[in-house]
Amino acid sequence: MTINESAKKLHGRLPHRVMRTAKEARKVSRQLFRESFRDGKLDEERITQMVQSVLANKPRHYVDVLQDYQRLLRLEQEKRHAVIESASPLNRSVGDQVVNNLKSRYGDDLNIEFRTNPELLGGMRIKIGDDVWDGSVRNRLRQLQEQI
Amino acid sequence: MNTILQELETTISGLKTDTSRSNVGTVRECGDGVAKIEGLSDVMLNEMIEFPSGLYGIALNLEETEVGAILLGDFTEVREGTEVRTTGRLLSVPVGKELLGRVVNALGQPIDEKGPIKSDKTYPVEKIAPGIIKRKSVSVPVQTGILPIDAMIPIGRGQRELIIGDRATGKTTIAIDTIINQARLNKAAEDGKIKNHTPLYCIYVGVGQKNMSIARTVDILEKAGAMPYTIVVSAPASESATNQYLAPYAGAAMGEWFMDNGMDALIVYDDLTKHAAAYRQVSLVLKRPSGREAYPGDVFYLHSRLLERAARLSKEAGGGSLTALPVIETQAGDVSAYIPTNVISITDGQIFLETDLFYQGVRPAISVGISVSRVGSAAQIKAVKQVAGSTKLDLAQFRDLQAFAQFGSDVDPGTRKKLDRGSRIVELFKQAQYNPYPVEQEVAILFAMQKGYFDDVPVDKVKDCQNKLVEYFTTRKEDVLALILDKLTIDKEVEEKLHSAVKDFKGFYKP
Numbered sequence: 157m158t159i160n161e162s163a164k165k166l167h168g169r170l171p172h173r174v175m176r177t178a179k180e181a182r183k184v185s186r187q188l189f190r191e192s193f194r195d196g197k198l199d200e201e202r203i204t205q206m207v208q209s210v211l212a213n214k215p216r217h218y219v220d221v222l223q224d225y226q227r228l229l230r231l232e233q234e235k236r237h238a239v240i241e242s243a244s245p246l247n248r249s250v251g252d253q254v255v256n257n258l259k260s261r262y263g264d265d266l267n268i269e270f271r272t273n274p275e276l277l278g279g280m281r282i283k284i285g286d287d288v289w290d291g292s293v294r295n296r297l298r299q300l301q302e303q304i
Numbered sequence: 305m306n307t308i309l310q311e312l313e314t315t316i317s318g319l320k321t322d323t324s325r326s327n328v329g330t331v332r333e334c335g336d337g338v339a340k341i342e343g344l345s346d347v348m349l350n351e352m353i354e355f356p357s358g359l360y361g362i363a364l365n366l367e368e369t370e371v372g373a374i375l376l377g378d379f380t381e382v383r384e385g386t387e388v389r390t391t392g393r394l395l396s397v398p399v400g401k402e403l404l405g406r407v408v409n410a411l412g413q414p415i416d417e418k419g420p421i422k423s424d425k426t427y428p429v430e431k432i433a434p435g436i437i438k439r440k441s442v443s444v445p446v447q448t449g450i451l452p453i454d455a456m457i458p459i460g461r462g463q464r465e466l467i468i469g470d471r472a473t474g475k476t477t478i479a480i481d482t483i484i485n486q487a488r489l490n491k492a493a494e495d496g497k498i499k500n501h502t503p504l505y506c507i508y509v510g511v512g513q514k515n516m517s518i519a520r521t522v523d524i525l526e527k528a529g530a531m532p533y534t535i536v537v538s539a540p541a542s543e544s545a546t547n548q549y550l551a552p553y554a555g556a557a558m559g560e561w562f563m564d565n566g567m568d569a570l571i572v573y574d575d576l577t578k579h580a581a582a583y584r585q586v587s588l589v590l591k592r593p594s595g596r597e598a599y600p601g602d603v604f605y606l607h608s609r610l611l612e613r614a615a616r617l618s619k620e621a622g623g624g625s626l627t628a629l630p631v632i633e634t635q636a637g638d639v640s641a642y643i644p645t646n647v648i649s650i651t652d653g654q655i656f657l658e659t660d661l662f663y664q665g666v667r668p669a670i671s672v673g674i675s676v677s678r679v680g681s682a683a684q685i686k687a688v689k690q691v692a693g694s695t696k697l698d699l700a701q702f703r704d705l706q707a708f709a710q711f712g713s714d715v716d717p718g719t720r721k722k723l724d725r726g727s728r729i730v731e732l733f734k735q736a737q738y739n740p741y742p743v744e745q746e747v748a749i750l751f752a753m754q755k756g757y758f759d760d761v762p763v764d765k766v767k768d769c770q771n772k773l774v775e776y777f778t779t780r781k782e783d784v785l786a787l788i789l790d791k792l793t794i795d796k797e798v799e800e801k802l803h804s805a806v807k808d809f810k811g812f813y814k815p
Contacts, residue, residue, distance in 0.1 A: 186368075227369070228369065231342065231369055234343075283328070285343075285345070286327050286328055286329060286343040286344060286345045286346065287325065287326075287327060287328075288325070288326050288327070288328050288389070289323055289324075289325055290323065290324050290325075290326065291323035295321075295324060296321035296322075299321045299322075299324070300319055300321055303319050303320075304315075304319070
C-alpha cells in the first residue's frame with residue numbers, strides 16, 4: 157500500500173469536522189510528521205505504526221491530530237509529485253526523456269503522473285510540488301498578450 | 305503604410321516567449337476578501353499573487369503550510385481549488401505629476417472618467433521611510449490660511465500634525481482649507497505674484513467615508529480651483545476593507561514621488577480611525593490574534609510606518625518634503641481611546657477641535673489649551689511670530705479667567721483687560737470655511753490685535769471691523785501688504801506703515 161493510499165484510507169475513517177484544528181492538535185500532528193521520516197524520506201512503516209498507535213490510544217483531539225497529520229503528509233507527498241501535462245498524449249521516447257531529465261534534477265523518488273489537457277494547445281506544462289515549468293502554447297500566447 | 309508595417313515588424317521581432325518558471329498554490333478557502341492558499345512556497349511577504357481571472361492579491365500571512373492573502377477587487381470568481389501564482393512584484397501605484405487633478409482608487413486607477421493616467425512611473429505602496437541621514441529639521445512653513453493655526457499652532461513642511469475631534473466639528477474643513485490655500489499660493493507663485501515660493505502639491509486620501517462626502521470634497525476643490533494641484537485617493541465605505549487599508553499607503557507613495565524629486569507635498573489622511581477599523585477587519589478575517597478593542601497587535605506599527613514616511617529631506621537628498629495631516633475622529637471628546645493616543649504619540653502635535661466651541665459659534669472650533677505643534681514654530685514666518693508670540697498665552701489666560709469671572713462682576717482692571725482682550729481674540733479667530741487668509745493679511749490683523757486697535761470695538765462688532773480692515777488693506781493699502789510679503793518680518797519701516805494704516809482706518813470706522 158502506498159502512502160497516498162494509506163492516507164486516503166485514513167481520511168475515510170475520520171468523521172468530517174468543520175471545526176478548525178485545535179492548536180494542541182496541530183502541535184502533536186507536527187510532532188508525528190517530524191517522526192515520519194527516515195533518511196530524509198517519508199517512511200510508510202513508521203507512518204502506519206504511528207497512526208495505529210494514535211487510533212489505539214485515542215489521545216485528546218485525536219481526530220483533529222490525524223486530520224492535520226494527513227494534510228501534512230499530503231502536502232509532503234505533493235512536493236514529490238510531478239504532473240506532466242501535454243495537449244496530446246506523449247509518445248514513449250519523449251515521455252522517458254522528460255522523466256529522466258526530471259529525475260536527474262529532482263531525485264529518483266519522484267512520483268510521476270502524465271495528463272492530457274487540450275487547453276494547453278501545444279507544448280508541455282510540468283508541475284512539481286509548487287513549481288511549474290510552463291512551455292505550453294497557451295502560456296506563450298499569454299506572455300505575448302502581456303507584452304503587447 | 306510602409307512605416308506601419310515596419311513598426312509592426314520591429315514590435316513582433318522584439319516579442320519573446322519562453323518556458324516560464326513560476327511558483328503556484330491552490331486556494332483552500334476564500335471569503336470576506338481574504339483567501340487561504342496552500343503551496344506558494346517561494347512567496348515573499350507583501351508580494352502580489354495573480355489569480356486566473358486577472359485578479360490580484362497580496363500575501364500578508366506566511367504560515368508553515370499556507371499563505372493568507374487579501375484580494376484586491378472582485379473576489380466572487382475565486383473558488384476553492386483555484387490555482388494562483390506568484391508574480392515576484394510588490395504592489396505599486398502610478399506616481400507623478402500626471403496624477404494631479406485626478407481622482408483615483410487605492411490602486412491608482414482613475415475613477416473620475418477623465419481617461420487613463422499617462423504616467424509611466426510607479427512606486428511601491430509599502431516603502432521604508434527615509435532614514436536619519438537623509439532628513440533635516442522642519443524649516444519652511446505650510447501656510448494653512450487659517451488664522452488661529454498659523455498664529456498659534458504653526459505647521460512646517462515635513463511635519464505630521466494630527467487633526468482630532470468628534471464627528472462634525474470641522475476636521476475635514478481644516479484640511480480642505482489648507483489644500484485650497486496651497487492652490488492659491490501655487491497659482492500666485494506661477495503668476496509671479498509671490499517670490500521664492502516652492503509649490504506645495506496636495507494629496508487627499510478619503511478612507512471609509514461616504515461616497516457623497518468624497519464627491520462633495522472634490523466639488524469644493526474643483527470650485528476653488530485647487531484640483532490642478534491636488535490628487536484625490538478615494539476608498540469609500542463601499543469599497544472592500546482591503547482597499548481601505550491600502551489607500552493611505554498608496555497616497556503616501558504618490559506623495560513620496562514629489563518628495564524624492566525635490567518637491568514639496570502635503571497629504572491628508574481622512575481618517576485614520578476608519579483605516580484602523582478596516583485593518584482590524586482584515587486582521588480578524590486572517591485570524592490574527594486580536595488585542596485591545598479587537599485591534600491586532602501591530603495597529604501601532606500600521607500608523608507609525610505610514611506617518612514616518614512624512615519627512616523633510618536634506619539638501620543632499622534632494623530637499624523635498626512630505627507633510628502629513630492625519631485626521632482622527634474621537635467619541636465624545638475622548639482623546640484617551642486606543643487609536644487617538646497611538647496617533648497622538650506618533651505625530652508632531654495635534655489640532656484638537658471641540659464640539660462645545662463649535663456649537664458656541666467658535667469656528668474653527670480649535671481648543672487652544674490642548675492643541676500643540678511640537679516643531680512648527682521653527683518654521684513660522686518671522687512676521688507672524690512677532691505679532692502672534694503671546695497670543696496663545698493670552699487666550700489660555702482668558703479661558704482660565706473666564707471661568708472665575710462668571711461668578712462675579714467685580715474684577716480688577718488688569719483681569720478685566722485680559723478678559724476684554726481674550727474675548728476679542730476669540731472673535732478675530734472665527735473664520736468662515738473655505739476662506740483662507742493670505743499671510744500678509746494675517747500679519748495685518750494680528751498686528752492690529754496685538755497693538756490693541758480692536759480694544760475699543762464692541763465684541764459683537766469685532767468681526768465686522770476685522771473684515772472692513774482687511775478690505776481697507778486690500779483696496780487702499782496694497783503697498784503695505786506687498787511690503788510685508790516682501791520682507792516677511794516687521795521692521796521699523798513696516799511697523800510705522802502698519803500703525804499709520806490702521807490708525808487711518810480707525811479714523812473713519814464707525815462700529
